[in-house]
Structure formats: C-alpha cells, structure tokens
Amino acid sequence: MRRVPFYAAVIAISIAFLAPVISFMINAFAYRWFYPQLVPKEWSLQAWVRLKLIPRPGDRTLESFIDLWTGVPDVISALWLSLAIGTLVTGTSVIIGLPAARALGLYRFRGKKIVEFMIIAPTIVPPIAFSLGLNINFIRWDMALMNAGIPIDLAGSVFGVSLVHLVPVMPYVVLTLSGVFANYDADYEAQARSLGAPPWRIFWDVTLPAILPGLFVAALFAFLVSWSQYLLTFLIGQGRVVTLPALLFSAAGSGNNAMIAAISLVFIAPAILILLVTSRYLSGESSAAGGFGRV
Amino acid sequence: MKWERIRIAVMLAPTLLVISILFFGSLLYGFLQSLGYNPNIGATDINFDAYLRVMFSEEFSGRFWSGLTLSLWVAFCSTFVSAAIAIFVALLLRRTFFGKKLAVFFFQLNLPIPHLVIAVGMIMLFSQSGLVSRMLGELGLVTSPRDFPALTKDAYGIGIILAYIWKEVAFFGIIVLAILQSLGEDYEAVAQSLGANRWQRFRTVTLPLIMPGLMSASIIVFAFTFGSYEVPRILGVGYPKMLPVMSLDFFLNPDLNARAEGMALSMIIAFIVLVLIFIYMYITARTVRKD
Numbered sequence: 001m002r003r004v005p006f007y008a009a010v011i012a013i014s015i016a017f018l019a020p021v022i023s024f025m026i027n028a029f030a031y032r033w034f035y036p037q038l039v040p041k042e043w044s045l046q047a048w049v050r051l052k053l054i055p056r057p058g059d060r061t062l063e064s065f066i067d068l069w070t071g072v073p074d075v076i077s078a079l080w081l082s083l084a085i086g087t088l089v090t091g092t093s094v095i096i097g098l099p100a101a102r103a104l105g106l107y108r109f110r111g112k113k114i115v116e117f118m119i120i121a122p123t124i125v126p127p128i129a130f131s132l133g134l135n136i137n138f139i140r141w142d143m144a145l146m147n148a149g150i151p152i153d154l155a156g157s158v159f160g161v162s163l164v165h166l167v168p169v170m171p172y173v174v175l176t177l178s179g180v181f182a183n184y185d186a187d188y189e190a191q192a193r194s195l196g197a198p199p200w201r202i203f204w205d206v207t208l209p210a211i212l213p214g215l216f217v218a219a220l221f222a223f224l225v226s227w228s229q230y231l232l233t234f235l236i237g238q239g240r241v242v243t244l245p246a247l248l249f250s251a252a253g254s255g256n257n258a259m260i261a262a263i264s265l266v267f268i269a270p271a272i273l274i275l276l277v278t279s280r281y282l283s284g285e286s287s288a289a290g291g292f293g294r295v
Numbered sequence: 296m297k298w299e300r301i302r303i304a305v306m307l308a309p310t311l312l313v314i315s316i317l318f319f320g321s322l323l324y325g326f327l328q329s330l331g332y333n334p335n336i337g338a339t340d341i342n343f344d345a346y347l348r349v350m351f352s353e354e355f356s357g358r359f360w361s362g363l364t365l366s367l368w369v370a371f372c373s374t375f376v377s378a379a380i381a382i383f384v385a386l387l388l389r390r391t392f393f394g395k396k397l398a399v400f401f402f403q404l405n406l407p408i409p410h411l412v413i414a415v416g417m418i419m420l421f422s423q424s425g426l427v428s429r430m431l432g433e434l435g436l437v438t439s440p441r442d443f444p445a446l447t448k449d450a451y452g453i454g455i456i457l458a459y460i461w462k463e464v465a466f467f468g469i470i471v472l473a474i475l476q477s478l479g480e481d482y483e484a485v486a487q488s489l490g491a492n493r494w495q496r497f498r499t500v501t502l503p504l505i506m507p508g509l510m511s512a513s514i515i516v517f518a519f520t521f522g523s524y525e526v527p528r529i530l531g532v533g534y535p536k537m538l539p540v541m542s543l544d545f546f547l548n549p550d551l552n553a554r555a556e557g558m559a560l561s562m563i564i565a566f567i568v569l570v571l572i573f574i575y576m577y578i579t580a581r582t583v584r585k586d
Contacts, residue, residue: 014401020416036432099306126522128539129565133325228409231524271407
C-alpha cells in the first residue's frame with residue numbers, strides 16, 4: 001500500500017537520530033578531511049594514537065598495547081575515575097535509598113507528601129542553584145575538619161565529588177525503588193519470619209529476589225546519572241577530579257575534532273550498553289525514565 | 296502504631312539527611328550569601344543589593360535581561376519543537392512493521408548520551424565546516440564554509456536549541472510512545488467510524504489522551520533547558536549569555552564581591568523555575584477538577 005513512503009520516513013528519521021553518533025564515528029577516524037568532502041578520502045587512527053589508546057603504526061603488537069595502557073593515558077585514567085565514582089555512588093545510593101524506598105512504597109504515614117517533595121526537589125531545582133552554595137560549604141567544612149584535626153578533604157577530592165553526586169542520583173534511586181515496593185507483598189516476609197528465618201535471611205532469600213529486577217534498573221540509572229555529571233564534578237572537584245566529562249569539556253575547547261570525537265565515543269559506549277540492557281524496562285509510566293531526562 | 300512510626304522515620308532518615316545537608320543546606324547557604332550574608336568577610340546584615348545590582352544596575356542590567364530573554368527563548372523553542380517532533384515520530388512508530396524494534400532503538404539512542412556529548416556532536420554536525428554544511432556542499436548548494444550560516448555559537452542560541460531538540464525528542468518520544476501503545480487505537484477507530492478525518496482524530500482524540508503525560512514532560516524539559524549549564528557553555532556566545540552560564544561566570548570571578556551576584560542569579564533561575572512549576576500545578580489541578 002503506502003509502504004514505501006512510510007519506510008522512507010522511518011529511515012530518514014533514524015538517520016537524523018543517529019547523526020551525532022555518525023559524526024563522531026567519521027570524525028574520530030578521519031584524516032585530512034578537506035571541505036567539502038562528505039566522507040573523508042583518507043582514514044587514520046591518528047587521534048587514537050595521540051590519545052595514547054592505540055600504539056603507533058608499525059608497532060601494534062600485544063606488548064606495545066599493554067605497555068601503552070599500563071602507562072595509564074589520560075583517557076584511561078579518566079575512564080577509571082568515572083567508573084570508580086559511578087560505582088561508589090551507585091552502591092551508596094542504593095544502600096541509603098533502599099529503606100527510604102521501602103517506607104514510601106509500603107506505608108502510608110503523616111507527612112508522606114512532604115517527604116516525597118523533599119526527595120523530588122533536587123530533580124526540579126536547577127543544579128546551579130545549590131552547587132554554588134555547596135562549593136562554599138565544602139570549603140567551610142574542610143576548614144572546620146582541619147581545625148578538629150581530621151585530615152579529610154571534601155573540596156577537590158574524589159570523596160567529595162562522589163558525595164555530591166548523591167544529590168542528583170538519590171531521587172531516581174528512591175523513586176524507582178519505591179515503585180518496586182508499591183507492587184511488593186510484604187506478607188511473604190511475615191511467612192518466612194513465622195518459620196523462624198533470621199532478618200538477614202529474610203532479606204537475602206525473600207526480599208532481594210523479589211526486588212532484584214527493579215534494583216538492577218535503579219542501579220544502572222544511578223550509574224548513568226553520575227557518569228554524565230559535569231557541573232558538580234567541576235565545582236566540587238575544583239578541576240582536580242578529572243572524570244571523562246571533565247576531560248571532554250577541556251578537549252572541547254581545543255578544536256581538534258578527531259580527538260574530541262574519539263573521547264566522545266569512549267564516553268558514550270557504556271551509556272549505549274546500558275540502554276541496550278534496560279530498553280525493555282523503559283516506559284513512560286516508570287519514574288526511571290525520568291532519570292534519563294537529567295543525563 | 297508508635298513503633299511503626301519510629302521504624303518509618305529510621306528508614307527515611309539516611310536519605311533525608313543526605314538531601315537535607317547537601318541539597319537544602321547548600322540552597323539555603325547560597326540564598327544567604329546572595330543576600331550579602333558572608334560572616335567570613337564580616338558581612339552579617341541582610342539586603343537585596345546583589346539582586347538589584349544584577350537586574351537593574353547600569354553595569355549588569357543589559358546582560359541580565361538579554362540573558363533572561365535568551366534563556367526563555369531557548370527553553371520555549373526546545374520544549375515546543377521537541378514535543379512536536381516526538382509526537383509525529385511516535386505516531387509513525389506505534390504501528391507494527393518490519394524493523395520496528397531497531398527503529399525504536401534508534402529513537403531512544405540519544406536518551407542515555409549525556410547532554411555534553413550531544414552539544415559537542417552539534418558542533419560536528421552544524422558548524423560551518425560540519426557534516427550538514429558538507430552535505431549541502433556535495434549537493435552544490437554551498438561552495439565554502441562561509442556560505443553556511445553560523446548555527447553553532449550564534450547569538451540566537453540556535454545551536455543550543457538544536458542540541459536540546461536531539462536530546463529531548465528522545466525523552467518526549469519514549470513517554471508519548473508508551474502512552475500511545477498502552478491506549479491502543481480503539482478510540483481513534485471509533486472516531487473514524489463516526490466520520491472523523493485524520494486531523495480531527497488527532498486533534499480531538501489522540502492529543503487529549505497524551506496531553507497529561509506530555510505536559511508533565513514539558514515542564515521537566517522546560518525547567519531543565521532553562522537552568523542547565525553544559526550545553527550553553529559549549530554552544531553559546533559571550534553576549535547574550537544564558538543565565539546559568541552568566542551565574543557561574545560571576546561566581547568564578549576572582550573578585551569575591553561578584554560572588555553574591557552569581558548567587559543571586561542562581562536564585563533567580565531557581566525562582567523562575569519554581570514559579571513555572573506552581574503555575575503548571577495550579578492549571579492541572581483546575582482542569583482536573585473541571586473534568
């Protein structure tokens with residue numbers, strides 16, 4: 001019937017959606033790409049060599065790869081740091097958020113609306129509005145800690161940055177998990193208890209298996225929100241905590257499109273992987289989808 | 296009963312503590328500093344000087360009002376255009392066809408990609424020697440990069456709007472597509488049997504059904520595009536500057552007096568966003584009651 005125009009529209013739209021990723025793929029491997037060539041006549045790995053991710057041509061043995069990577073090039077160290085912060089933030093937010101999500105999902109209590117509002121607030125208020133005050137607070141608290149003889153730095157440290165990533169991450173973890181608990185039947189726990197199971201066994205054998213899929217999705221969203229933070233990392237890390245977004249941001253000013261594109265590809269690879277894993281959980285109804293709005 | 300209340304309080308405490316100290320505490324401290332309260336330099340009296348200076352002084356008022364206009368313009372265009380495109384694409388993709396899964400995956404592809412990366416991608420697509428300019432060159436419509444209009448780093452925020460469109464179409468799209476698929480096409484089929492044409496069906500059946508979801512998504516997108524920093528920092532110009540960029544520039548100014556202005560600006564941004572949300576809540580509450 002009208003199949004052909006329909007498919008033409010779908011393909012055109014798909015190409016438009018893919019355009020940013022396509023542009024990274026071309027730019028990252030283009031060499032002497034003169035205007036107005038649409039597709040480069042020469043391709044090269046030069047940007048990857050300059051980023052020290054791939055050895056020089058003629059020396060691409062396994063050993064030289066290992067040599068290069070064990071030297072921890074900037075991109076790799078930023079990648080590790082982003083992964084480490086993301087994992088730490090995800091773990092912490094789940095541990096802190098799980099009981100709160102349970103309380104919100106299973107119980108009705110006075111002041112529930114206020115509690116919900118407090119937890120949602122960080123997703124509504126623009127980050128700039130609290131991150132400036134936070135920056136000064138951290139410096140003040142650092143001084144107080146130093147005077148108290150506790151040598152912990154919040155400002156400019158990985159610890160401090162991980163701590164503040166909790167602010168944009170917590171709302172999504174708690175909201176996603178409270179949705180899970182709203183459909184959870186706590187009577188199974190009572191049955192296990194009546195059979196004499198200790199609390200940790202009840203959690204491990206009854207609660208956890210029931211909430212695991214939701215927990216998994218919440219954790220991936222938490223990771224993604226932390227993974228893409230730039231402003232908070234920059235303000236609290238004071239330029240000393242160089243995560244992948246921070247590295248990309250400083251490269252963005254360089255004008256070297258091949259290198260910018262290569263870093264971008266490294267940066268988006270885990271994000272697309274997470275989309276592949278979670279896409280079947282995505283629906284407009286779940287609050288988890290809102291998490292993407294902040295990425 | 297009393298025990299249960301204590302239990303609930305204990306379960307909520309860690310989350311509320313983190314959010315109260317890091318978020319509300321910082322917001323409050325930022326607000327105090329915007330009022331000129333800064334005990335470190337011996338300033339303890341409270342006034343609205345920073346706000347007045349930012350909005351009305353000869354030095355800053357031009358920058359402020361042009362920045363506010365740009366911010367509203369960018370947020371409005373990004374929200375409206377993204378929503379329109381997302382509805383169109385979602386209507387296209389909701390039917391069953393060969394390759395649907397792949398098409399929906401592409402539709403969602405930009406969802407997990409950070410705004411920062413999309414902003415960088417816009418430079419590669421829409422700068423004067425970018426991919427789009429080359430495409431037009433290939434077609435013979437453009438002969439040199441200078442013939443292509445400056446769409447990134449332009450005074451009208453076109454590049455910023457384009458970046459937001461790429462991101463938010465995916466965000467709106469997933470919400471609209473989910474609503475459409477959960478509704479099915481029965482209502483429209485009824486309207487069709489009653490003689491409604493394609494536009495009438497969309498206008499009187501489909502649109503009202505997706506409107507609630509669309510409105511709340513719009514508010515999220517508007518608030519985000521109005522108040523976020525990364526995209527306008529990468530794709531914006533020195534004048535006019537969107538408010539979040541201006542706020543951070545004030546804040547990072549070596550002159551510590553400019554800090555209060557930066558804080559005041561960030562509070563103004565938050566205030567505008569909150570007012571918009573309250574207006575939205577008021578309107579939805581009223582329309583719901585009418586129904």
